[in-house]
Amino acid sequence: MSIFEKIGGAAAVDAAVDIFYRKVLIDDRISHFFDSTDMDSQHAKQKAFLTMAFGGPNAYTGKDMRAAHQHMNLTDEHFNAVAENLVATLQELNVPEDYINEIVAVAVSVKDDVLNR
Amino acid sequence: MTVLHFNGQEIAMLVGESVLDALLRNQHAVAFGCRAGVCQSCLMQGEAGGIPASAQDGLTAAQKKLGYFLSCRCIPEASSCLQVQSIQQQAARTWAQVLDITPLNAQVYRLRLRCELDYFPGQYVTLWRNETIARSYSIASVKAVDHCMELHIKRMQEGNFSRWACDELVAGDSLQLQGPMGKCFYAGPTEQPLLLAGLGTGLAPLYGIVRDALLQGHRAPIYLFTGASLAERCYLSAELAELARLNPQLHVKTIAQTGYSEWVQQGDIYQTLRDTLPNLQGFKVFLCGADSFVRKMKKQCFLAGASMADIAADAFLPFVTP
Ligand code: HEM
Numbered sequence A: 001m002s003i004f005e006k007i008g009g010a011a012a013v014d015a016a017v018d019i020f021y022r023k024v025l026i027d028d029r030i031s032h033f034f035d036s037t038d039m040d041s042q043h044a045k046q047k048a049f050l051t052m053a054f055g056g057p058n059a060y061t062g063k064d065m066r067a068a069h070q071h072m073n074l075t076d077e078h079f080n081a082v083a084e085n086l087v088a089t090l091q092e093l094n095v096p097e098d099y100i101n102e103i104v105a106v107a108v109s110v111k112d113d114v115l116n117r
Numbered sequence B: 001m002t003v004l005h006f007n008g009q010e011i012a013m014l015v016g017e018s019v020l021d022a023l024l025r026n027q028h029a030v031a032f033g034c035r036a037g038v039c040q041s042c043l044m045q046g047e048a049g050g051i052p053a054s055a056q057d058g059l060t061a062a063q064k065k066l067g068y069f070l071s072c073r074c075i076p077e078a079s080s081c082l083q084v085q086s087i088q089q090q091a092a093r094t095w096a097q098v099l100d101i102t103p104l105n106a107q108v109y110r111l112r113l114r115c116e117l118d119y120f121p122g123q124y125v126t127l128w129r130n131e132t133i134a135r136s137y138s139i140a141s142v143k144a145v146d147h148c149m150e151l152h153i154k155r156m157q158e159g160n161f162s163r164w165a166c167d168e169l170v171a172g173d174s175l176q177l178q179g180p181m182g183k184c185f186y187a188g189p190t191e192q193p194l195l196l197a198g199l200g201t202g203l204a205p206l207y208g209i210v211r212d213a214l215l216q217g218h219r220a221p222i223y224l225f226t227g228a229s230l231a232e233r234c235y236l237s238a239e240l241a242e243l244a245r246l247n248p249q250l251h252v253k254t255i256a257q258t259g260y261s262e263w264v265q266q267g268d269i270y271q272t273l274r275d276t277l278p279n280l281q282g283f284k285v286f287l288c289g290a291d292s293f294v295r296k297m298k299k300q301c302f303l304a305g306a307s308m309a310d311i312a313a314d315a316f317l318p319f320v321t322p
C-alpha cells in the first residue's frame, strides 16, 4: 500500500490543503510566492503539490518540476520553509510519525529539480 | 495559423486571440458585455471537440451538449480550425416588464421586473438595452415574498446601460433578460453560521440571500456586513435594522468609511469584521462587490479559518467597451 493510500488518499489531501495553504500564506519566508491574486487557482496548485508529496497519482516528471519552479530562483531556505509547513500540517492532522517521514522523503527526492540544481 | 469559420466566412486568428476579439477585429457586429466569462452575452455555438472546456464554464449541461460557448473566453488551440456560428440569441433570453424603478439613494436605483424566470436569490441576470449593450445585475428579491425580480442599479455618469435604465425606463416598458447565472445563493444547512459581506450594490445579492435563508428557517447565527465609502451611499439600512429586530439570529452592521447615521456606523469594514468574528471556522461565507474588495475579504476570511470550499464569492467586474 502506498503512503498516499495509507493516509486516506484524496480525502487526506482535502483535509490538509486548507491548513497547509493557510500556513504558507502567513509564512513571511515564502508567502510572496503564493500570494497571487487568484486564490482558487493557487488553492488547486496546493492540492497538486500535496498529492505529489503524499506519493499519490500525478502526471509530473522531474522535468516538469524543474520547469514549474525555475523562474522563482528558490533557495534551501524556501525549500525548508515548505517542508516545515508540510510537517506541521501533518502533525496537526495527527498523521503518525513514520508516515510523515515517508512524505518528507518524497519531497526531498524532488529537491534538486525544484531548486533547479 | 488558426482559422475561424464564422457564418460561412474564413478569419485568420492571431496568436492568443479570443474568438470574440477576432470577430470584432473583422468588424462583425457580435454582442458582448463583460469580456470576462460572466455575463454570457457573447454566447455562440461551435462544433463539438474544438471548444476548450474553459470557454464553457458556467453553462448548463444542455448548453454544453449543444456546443454553446462564451466567445470572449474561447482561445482555440494553435494551428486548429474552428467552425462557429451565431445563435438565435433570443432563444437564450426572456422578456421582462418594468414594474417600477425608484431611487434608493442618490446613486442606486431599485428596478423591479415582472418575469416568469425561476431563480435563486443572489444569482444574477444579464439585461439587454439593445442588440449590443448588455449588463449583469444580481438578484435581490425572493420570489415567494416579493412576487417580482428586484435588481439594484448603480447609475454611472458614463454608463451606457445604467444611465439609460435609471433615466429612461418607465413602468410598462419591456426588456430582454438572460439567465439566471451564478452560484452565489443559499442552500443550507440551516445549522451552519453564515457571514455575508458586501460593499456598495454588493448588498443586492446579499439582501436576497439573507431573506431567502430566513424564509427557509435558517437557525444558526447570520452576520451581515455591508457598507460604502460615505454614510449617505449606504442603502436599505433601516430595512436591514428592522429585519434584524424581527430575527434574533440575524446581526447586521452597516459601516461607512466616512460619516454615520442612525443605522450606519463609521469604521473600516475589514477591521470591524476581524473584531466581531475573529474565528470563522465552520462558517459559510458570501462575498459580493468590487473585485478588489472580494479578493481582500476572501483572503482575510480564509486566514480567519473559513474553508475555501465554504467561501462563495461574486466579484462585480467592470464591463469594458473597446
Ligand atoms: C518540496 C517539493 C515541492 C514539490 C513536490 C512541489 C510541487 C509543485 C507542483 C506539483 C506544482 C504545480 C505545478 C503546476 O501544475 O503548475 C507546484 C507549483 C508551485 N510551487 Fe512547488 N513544489 C515543491 C517546492 C516548492 C517550493 C520550495 C516553493 C517556494 C517556496 C514552491 C512554490 C511553488 C509555486 C509558487 C507554485 C505555483 C506556480 C504557479 O502559480 O504557476 N514549490 N509545485
Ligand code: FES
Pocket: B032, B033, B034, B035, B036, B037, B038, B039, B040, B041, B042, B043, B070, B071, B072, B073
Ligand atoms: S461572458 Fe463573454 S462578454 Fe460577458
